[in-house]
Amino acid sequence: MKRLMRKCIEKLTPYPPGKPIEELERELGIVGSIKLASNENPLGPSPKAIKAIKENINNIHRYPDGSCYYLRQKLSKKFGLPMNKIILGNGSNEIIKLVVHTFLSPGEEVILPFPTYLMYEKIIQSFAGKIVTVPLFNFSIDLSAILTAVSSKTKIIIINNPNNPTGMGLNKKDIFQFLHSLPSDLIVILDEAYIEFSTDPNIASSLELLESYPLLVVLRTFSKTYGLAGLRIGYGFASETIVDSMNRVRQPFNVNYLAQAGALAALDDDEFVEKTRTLTQDGLVFLYSQLDRIGLGYIPTQTNFFLIKTPLGAHETYQRMLKEGVIVRSMESFGLNDYIRINVGLPEENKRFIKTLEKVLS
Numbered sequence: 001m002k003r004l005m006r007k008c009i010e011k012l013t014p015y016p017p018g019k020p021i022e023e024l025e026r027e028l029g030i031v032g033s034i035k036l037a038s039n040e041n042p043l044g045p046s047p048k049a050i051k052a053i054k055e056n057i058n059n060i061h062r063y064p065d066g067s068c069y070y071l072r073q074k075l076s077k078k079f080g081l082p083m084n085k086i087i088l089g090n091g092s093n094e095i096i097k098l099v100v101h102t103f104l105s106p107g108e109e110v111i112l113p114f115p116t117y118l119m120y121e122k123i124i125q126s127f128a129g130k131i132v133t134v135p136l137f138n139f140s141i142d143l144s145a146i147l148t149a150v151s152s153k154t155k156i157i158i159i160n161n162p163n164n165p166t167g168m169g170l171n172k173k174d175i176f177q178f179l180h181s182l183p184s185d186l187i188v189i190l191d192e193a194y195i196e197f198s199t200d201p202n203i204a205s206s207l208e209l210l211e212s213y214p215l216l217v218v219l220r221t222f223s224k225t226y227g228l229a230g231l232r233i234g235y236g237f238a239s240e241t242i243v244d245s246m247n248r249v250r251q252p253f254n255v256n257y258l259a260q261a262g263a264l265a266a267l268d269d270d271e272f273v274e275k276t277r278t279l280t281q282d283g284l285v286f287l288y289s290q291l292d293r294i295g296l297g298y299i300p301t302q303t304n305f306f307l308i309k310t311p312l313g314a315h316e317t318y319q320r321m322l323k324e325g326v327i328v329r330s331m332e333s334f335g336l337n338d339y340i341r342i343n344v345g346l347p348e349e350n351k352r353f354i355k356t357l358e359k360v361l362s
């Protein structure tokens with residue numbers, strides 16, 4: 001008998017997504033739950049995106065523009081980079097997959113910090129890549145330890161800045177030095193899914209490093225600050241050569257019609273992005289002060305989510321909060337058994353989270 005599944009897939013377990021509200025309410029027979037588990041935008045989608053999607057709904061019998069021309073044009077203007085250095089994906093996750101699919105041969109190594117976003121390892125495993133993990137240092141990505149881990153088999157390094165789930169960002173100066181200490185044949189993915197939330201001026205985006213490090217891929221998403229996670233659209237910047245190579249394996253219609261329309265409008269919605277940032281900062285101030293009052297430890301963040309240390313342990317806290325209709329993320333699968341991760345919600349959601357946390361801990 002032939003082996004049915006590819007060997008690398010046999011060992012793969014599916015990504016554990018945050019529990020959807022609908023599922024929780026169906027299971028427990030409750031209503032009015034809140035979800036603070038997937039770093040989604042609590043304000044909902046960008047209103048400009050909603051309007052554009054409604055206006056375009058009657059065109060969905062057409063295939064979308066396979067080149068995402070207008071989106072690349074607008075992103076090109078916004079970020080001052082040529083259109084042929086921009087690629088759109090079905091979420092930025094698809095672009096991670098495109099990089100790995102295009103460049104990683106079975107057995108070649110990818111260096112990942114740990115803990116970081118779990119999707120990276122799933123994608124690498126599915127292409128039979130070898131994962132080399134480098135532990136965080138004080139919850140931050142340890143660039144010098146990553147440098148030490150580089151070997152002749154290393155092909156790709158993935159860095160999430162700021163890092164999910166710890167919320168820590170890297171200094172631009174340090175990234176610059178890091179890139180210039182690497183052998184020049186390594187692809188570096190800098191996933192900047194949360195960069196718009198960062199308030200530390202030293203943690204600026206690495207877009208300007210694209211010039212000096214030709215194998216850099218910088219990723220962004222519409223899922224968080226623009227509130228469009230359900231549409232599935234993200235974008236990446238890389239050299240013309242890298243974009244060209246990825247376009248060979250990219251499906252022609254990977255970004256659907258409504259996603260393109262919504263994202264195009266969302267890019268003009270500076271007001272919404274600003275509102276999101278303010279809500280996040282105000283929410284963090286409130287949540288930090290309440291956790292200080294209760295006496296719980298937490299890791300200050302450069303994003304819209306952060307880690308909280310719980311004396312009950314991650315799993316028990318998650319379970320008890322769930323029964324109260326508050327969905328948080330247990331950090332067990334990230335190797336942080338005493339931590340939960342929450343994202344900032346609306347003011348009333350933040351209050352409910354604190355009240356529920358106090359209840360389950362007492």
Ligand SMILES: *Cc1c(COP(=O)(O)O)cnc(C)c1O
Binds near residue numbers: 117160221223224229
């Ligand atoms: C949420 C998130 C993304 C966004 O992925 P999409 O596919 O664009 O929705 C990317 N990277 C990290 C680390 C994230 O947490």
